[in-house]
Amino acid sequence: MTDPEHDVVIEARDLHVRLGTSNVLRGVDLQVRRGEVVALLGANGSGKSTLVRTLVGALAPTSGTVDVPPADRMGYVPQRVSAAGGIPATAQEVVASGLLGPRRLRLPRGWRARAHEALELVGLVDRCHDATNHLSGGQQQRVLIARALVRRPDVLVLDEPVAGVDQPSQQQFAATMTRLVARGLTVLVVLHELGELAPLVTRAVVLRHGRVVHDGAPPAALDGHAARDHEHVHPHAAATAAERGDETGFSGFEDSTAALTDHPGTEVHP
Numbered sequence: 001m002t003d004p005e006h007d008v009v010i011e012a013r014d015l016h017v018r019l020g021t022s023n024v025l026r027g028v029d030l031q032v033r034r035g036e037v038v039a040l041l042g043a044n045g046s047g048k049s050t051l052v053r054t055l056v057g058a059l060a061p062t063s064g065t066v067d068v069p070p071a072d073r074m075g076y077v078p079q080r081v082s083a084a085g086g087i088p089a090t091a092q093e094v095v096a097s098g099l100l101g102p103r104r105l106r107l108p109r110g111w112r113a114r115a116h117e118a119l120e121l122v123g124l125v126d127r128c129h130d131a132t133n134h135l136s137g138g139q140q141q142r143v144l145i146a147r148a149l150v151r152r153p154d155v156l157v158l159d160e161p162v163a164g165v166d167q168p169s170q171q172q173f174a175a176t177m178t179r180l181v182a183r184g185l186t187v188l189v190v191l192h193e194l195g196e197l198a199p200l201v202t203r204a205v206v207l208r209h210g211r212v213v214h215d216g217a218p219p220a221a222l223d224g225h226a227a228r229d230h231e232h233v234h235p236h237a238a239a240t241a242a243e244r245g246d247e248t249g250f251s252g253f254e255d256s257t258a259a260l261t262d263h264p265g266t267e268v269h270p
């Protein structure tokens, strides 16, 4: 018999994080099981980045517990970081730097092959000798994903990996994630909308004001609302959520708010 508890690879219990004078996370419980692709959604400022930064150990919880794999089994792609950083390093070098750590200051034997393997996964192996500052924003983001993959992690945590990224790179990113998930990678990904990743996402967790207000079916999976070419409005969605006292109402994702309720909303197609 399989034990679902055994499959939990990321767990946060009653997590509170206070930054400055703000209580940014206010009692978050989260579990991610092996093989899941969990989308972490929520309005700007709801605490998504703070949650993933706490999970990867970049921030200390004020209270509560975090249980995650060892650092070398978990890849992390932070939000809005350029792979270029003003230093004329090649894609291969940036990726290989993911093999370094506090206790490993020299690249291991075979680092080039490992860097190529990771660049292959993100579809950039042909650019391995290019300086990263000659790559597009989307390509730089893929270099950073390759950097997170170079240790062959079991779990990948990404913070808005496609925000502001060009469309070809978004598609390439989705293709990369599809390949990795098929190999068994577990993924926790902060997103503003499911977009190209919608078919992969197995569960959505929605934060609002530092609390989980939805943990279950991904909104787009219910009816395909997140499709790029699907334009519509839900004139009464907010009212519906408010009437029901439903805290899932959150700005910036109104469509999903409607999809999360059992009320279908009204669609207006231009």
Ligand SMILES: Nc1ncnc2c1ncn2[C@@H]1O[C@H](COP(=O)(O)OP(=O)(O)OP(=O)(O)O)[C@@H](O)[C@H]1O
Pocket (backbone or CB within 6 Å): 019, 020, 021, 022, 024, 042, 043, 044, 045, 046, 047, 048, 049, 050, 051
């Ligand atoms: N170092 C800090 N000191 C004080 N407050 C902070 C700090 N970092 C973040 N915050 C606040 O915490 C809240 C949550 O921020 P966080 O970046 O986690 O949200 P987010 O959901 O990831 O937002 P976005 O979608 O805009 O990236 C915000 O109100 C932010 O202003």
